[in-house]
Amino acid sequence: MVSHNNTEGLNVPITDINGRLYSPSAYRNSSVIIELITKFIPNSGKALEIASGTGQHIIQLGSKFKDIIWQPSDLDKERIKSINYWLSDNYTKNIKPPCHLNATKEGWSRKFPNQKFILIINLLHLISLKDTKVLLNEIFSALAPNGFLIIYGPFMRNGKLTSKGDIDFHTSIRKRNNTLGYKNDVSLLKLVSKLGFLNVKTIEMPANNLGFIIQKTSNY
Template sequence: MAPAAARNRDPIADVLAEELPASGLVLEIASGTGEHAVHFARRFPALDWQPSDPDGDALLSIAAWREHEGLANVRRPLELDASPGAWPIAQADAIVCINMVHISPLEATLGVLKHAADLLGAGAPLIFYGPYFENDVETAPSNRDFDTSLKMRNRAWGLRRLDWLDHEAAKRGFERTRRVAMPANNLTLVYRKPR
């Protein structure tokens, strides 16, 4: 089990409980190992969970967790690159993206916003989780160090500014409806297209 997933899954699920629809299809972007997908599917049995990832090893891990847990509401994982190219799904009732924005190039986040605008109806939630830089909020030293280490691994990675994400989301018809401070200096951010 991934330590970060074990640590953050319940706090994230508590926010999801207040933001996800009662039923429908949730598309999870960059599902990684698949541990969040099975945990959330167990917590929300009336929702169908669609995990996805661009990485072959991650897809195998997701499939293994899905088989191990035997949950009827977890779909087979989709190979999905978050960049603006074509996506293998036509509709969703919510989109969840955990810990991807800072460990991917900007194009991946822009792709999520572009496709979310097409896939989600008015009022449906687009939910991001992870660390961000914020105006008028002092950045925790651990987040500054994390940003430096990410950029050393890949110059296209790094913590993003929350005002940048708000601006890009607004260009695609979304407005941020919630910001929740989470453990370990992370945020859960909820965006919706007005009804």
């Protein structure tokens, strides 16, 4: 049964005794995210996780998909430190050291060419629509032909918030910055289509989240 109270974004990471940031929501959703991407991740090649956060996801991904070379990234220095702590405690040779990346800044894709797989978890509601457009343009440039972009997080359905938890969370984000908040699923799909992406599948996920399976077509 799907819960209709999205509280994932309300979880504030804590620091454990080893200096690692720990997010309860990242712990809870790791298994469903792995299940989401399993059918679409390539057998080998380069993969980029944008806004890796605490580092909990990248450890799970590297352990599960050992033939993929994973590149974690984040904008925040404390989160990069946390990712390094997680890596030092869970050595996985197919995970590169985390890099500083402002994924809403034009031009970053030149440093990350020919990615076969890009993953975004719980980010789009925390950036503006303008920044979302830059992000998706850069992802399109970074992806190899037929590469996949997976987006996971909370979204409006056809312009509407569908649960009290989502309404409360969206409202709290907008109070801090009125350019942020949940994106409309329909608008997102129109945007990626204009860029040349193919929306392979949209999947309902636990806690009223959505998973978007998006592919860069070989014609671009």
